[in-house]
Amino acid sequence: MRxxxxxxxxxxxxxxxxxxxxxxxxxxxSDRRRQSPAAPQRRTALVLSADVGEGHLASARALVAQxxxxxxxxxxxxxxxxxxxxxxxxxxREGYRVQLxxxxxxxxxxxxxxxxxxxxxxxxxxxxxxxxxxRLAALIAQERxxxxxxxxxxxxxxxxxxxxxxxxxxPVCAAITDFADWEIWAHRGVDLHLVCHEVGLRAVExxxxxxxxxxxxxxxxxxxxxxxxxxxxxAELELPQERxxxxxxxxxxxxxxxxxxVCAALSLDRAYVVCVCGRNExxxxxxxxxxxxxxxxxxLGYTRRMRDLLRAADVVVHSTGGVTSLEAIACGTPLVTFxxxxxxxxxxxxxxxxxxxxxxxxxxxxxxDTLARMLTTDARPAAPPLAAAxxxxxxxxxxxxxxxPLPLWRxxxxxxxxxxxxxxxxxxxxxxxxxxxxATDRVPALRPTVAVAARSPIxxxxxxxxxxALAPLxxxxxxxxxxxxxxxxxxxxxxxxxxxxxxxxSLVPTLHARSSLSLLHxxxxxxxxxxxxxxxxxxxxxxxxxxxxxxxxLLARSVGGKPFAGAVEIDLTxxxxxxxxxxxxxxxxxxxxxxxxxxVLKLHxxxxxxxxxxxxxxxxxxxxxxxxxxxxxxxxAARVGSRASVTTAxxxxxxxxxxxxxxxxxxxxxx
Numbered sequence: 001m002r003x004x005x006x007x008x009x010x011x012x013x014x015x016x017x018x019x020x021x022x023x024x025x026x027x028x029x030s031d032r033r034r035q036s037p038a039a040p041q042r043r044t045a046l047v048l049s050a051d052v053g054e055g056h057l058a059s060a061r062a063l064v065a066q067x068x069x070x071x072x073x074x075x076x077x078x079x080x081x082x083x084x085x086x087x088x089x090x091x092x093r094e095g096y097r098v099q100l101x102x103x104x105x106x107x108x109x110x111x112x113x114x115x116x117x118x119x120x121x122x123x124x125x126x127x128x129x130x131x132x133x134x135r136l137a138a139l140i141a142q143e144r145x146x147x148x149x150x151x152x153x154x155x156x157x158x159x160x161x162x163x164x165x166x167x168x169x170x171p172v173c174a175a176i177t178d179f180a181d182w183e184i185w186a187h188r189g190v191d192l193h194l195v196c197h198e199v200g201l202r203a204v205e206x207x208x209x210x211x212x213x214x215x216x217x218x219x220x221x222x223x224x225x226x227x228x229x230x231x232x233x234x235a236e237l238e239l240p241q242e243r244x245x246x247x248x249x250x251x252x253x254x255x256x257x258x259x260x261x262v263c264a265a266l267s268l269d270r271a272y273v274v275c276v277c278g279r280n281e282x283x284x285x286x287x288x289x290x291x292x293x294x295x296x297x298x299x300l301g302y303t304r305r306m307r308d309l310l311r312a313a314d315v316v317v318h319s320t321g322g323v324t325s326l327e328a329i330a331c332g333t334p335l336v337t338f339x340x341x342x343x344x345x346x347x348x349x350x351x352x353x354x355x356x357x358x359x360x361x362x363x364x365x366x367x368x369d370t371l372a373r374m375l376t377t378d379a380r381p382a383a384p385p386l387a388a389a390x391x392x393x394x395x396x397x398x399x400x401x402x403x404x405p406l407p408l409w410r411x412x413x414x415x416x417x418x419x420x421x422x423x424x425x426x427x428x429x430x431x432x433x434x435x436x437x438x439a440t441d442r443v444p445a446l447r448p449t450v451a452v453a454a455r456s457p458i459x460x461x462x463x464x465x466x467x468x469a470l471a472p473l474x475x476x477x478x479x480x481x482x483x484x485x486x487x488x489x490x491x492x493x494x495x496x497x498x499x500x501x502x503x504x505x506s507l508v509p510t511l512h513a514r515s516s517l518s519l520l521h522x523x524x525x526x527x528x529x530x531x532x533x534x535x536x537x538x539x540x541x542x543x544x545x546x547x548x549x550x551x552x553x554l555l556a557r558s559v560g561g562k563p564f565a566g567a568v569e570i571d572l573t574x575x576x577x578x579x580x581x582x583x584x585x586x587x588x589x590x591x592x593x594x595x596x597x598x599x600v601l602k603l604h605x606x607x608x609x610x611x612x613x614x615x616x617x618x619x620x621x622x623x624x625x626x627x628x629x630x631x632x633x634x635x636x637a638a639r640v641g642s643r644a645s646v647t648t649a650x651x652x653x654x655x656x657x658x659x660x661x662x663x664x665x666x667x668x669x670x671x
Contacts, residue, residue, distance in 0.1 A: 256319025
């Protein structure tokens with residue numbers, strides 16, 4: 001059928017049939033569209049903002065309005081903060097609000113960290129990139145954007161990382177509305193930064209290089225640049241015509257000493273004050289209650305007529321800088337900053353003052369004097385002129401990629417280094433902490449022996465003693481119990497070692513785990529103790545201490561030893577009565593003796609009272625014979641607290657040497 005149809009197709013129809021389109025990847029398609037002379041000049045730009053305050057949203061809306069008035073690219077405004085996920089968006093939004101409203105002293109600390117520690121900024125940008133890259137890429141693809149614009153530093157950092165790491169091919173533009181924080185606002189992966197003054201141009205290009213920033217008209221509503229009849233605006237707003245009007249603002253969240261600003265403005269006899277508290281309803285209610293009888297004050301919450309208030313005012317007193325400052329400057333109303341002198345707000349306000357765009361006041365008295373001077377008709381300052389600047393929509397319509405992505409080998413090396421670092425951190429956590437016992441107990445090399453063979457008639461008992469107590473301990477064991485296994489804490493004296501060996505007492509070193517940060521020191525001390533005791537390989541090592549971790553068991557094996565630990569540890573202090581000691585031993589060692597688990601008797605000194613208590617303990621435990629061979633660990637060791645049916649490999653236990661027993665507690669039990 002297809003062949004027949006092809007045979008009856010006319011030559012004209014064959015020529016009119018469009019050629020078959022060859023598939024191209026998205027990057028090639030976008031490149032061809034940019035290079036094609038027939039491509040339309042009107043582009044689609046996606047504007048991403050965040051509802052952290054009202055300034056970022058206001059600048060995004062203003063950019064859309066400027067593009068519509070200029071006839072530039074088609075701008076689509078979306079909330080970009082949701083691309084980081086609910087938890088991250090909540091932390092960024094509400095954390096900033098809580099800091100400014102309830103704990104403003106914490107914000108300068110966080111601000112100093114990100115401003116003066118480059119590693120903190122890089123880590124934050126990396127984290128934001130990991131959180132938002134997939135959702136941001138999906139949103140950009142959904143809107144079919146050819147340009148992406150960001151009005152918030154968090155979005156700028158994420159988009160800049162995406163550009164540098166080859167996750168985003170369309171150019172990115174960042175709109176900067178502040179006169180401070182250039183290090184936080186700017187990113188090397190952003191193709192163009194829009195700044196409102198030459199001072200920002202130089203600061204941003206120090207980060208991005210030449211061509212990374214352009215000066216544009218302030219990103220405010222276009223109507224703010226137009227002249228307006230102030231009397232008509234006051235009539236619409238129901239404000240008095242004959243009185244000087246002072247507008248006090250704390251931004252979208254009502255931050256700063258607005259109450260102090262209101263008091264300073266009301267100290268002027270003829271001034272009428274409008275206080276805008278934004279979305280801070282608590283502040284609005286408090287001010288309304290305090291100044292309930294004041295006829296020259298109007299307290300407002302969030303209002304959509306803020307631009308009209310700014311154009312109708314004689315003076316604007318603002319606390320937090322941001323877009324409200326730009327709007328006041330754009331409409332020619334004198335600006336005074338007061339009420340929030342910390343972190344980036346301080347730098348922003350001082351920069352405006354240095355440029356002659358605002359007056360900074362630190363105290364209420366200074367604010368009252370400044371307002372009195374400004375509201376004098378003869379001394380009223382003229383509106384500061386705006387420098388010639390480009391139109392932001394025009395720059396977006398002509399924006400081309402400027403950033404060079406990172407080479408592929410660097411990206412691959414970074415991914416490999418990240419994998420190695422994560423693996424090393426996980427291994428260090430598993431080995432240096434006891435919290436991962438559920439994982440390390442499954443590896444025989446990472447656990448100690450805690451029991452000996454169940455068929456042995458000898459209770460596995462070890463005496464842990466400091467090296468200073470070896471001499472009196474040797475005399476006790478020789479007089480009472482013959483040879484016995486002693487774990488020495490530290491490097492013993494050569495004479496003490498020879499004396500204990502002559503008494504057929506087996507000596508093993510002790511690894512006292514103090515910290516995972518001193519492993520090399522502990523290993524050197526353990527190796528010296530093993531050499532002093534004449535041990536080479538296959539000897540037991542008592543691992544004890546409050547900071548024992550799996551790495552200490554590996555450390556014991558690294559010097560040729562086999563780690564073991566006490567299933568029951570009893571401190572001998574020399575302060576207990578024989579009856580109390582017997583009760584303690586019966587209660588704590590009954591189960592251990594039935595399952596042939598290791599019992600460690602810990603001596604802290606060689607005093608006569610402590611040695612007498614040790615003799616009583618050995619008698620109650622029924623210690624008979626000697627441990628000629630060191631206590632040996634096994635790869636099938638039972639863990640502490642496991643059932644008695646689990647045993648380790650057999651430990652060689654020799655009978656006592658042929659000698660005349662000296663009367664004592666152990667001798668009495670043997671008889």
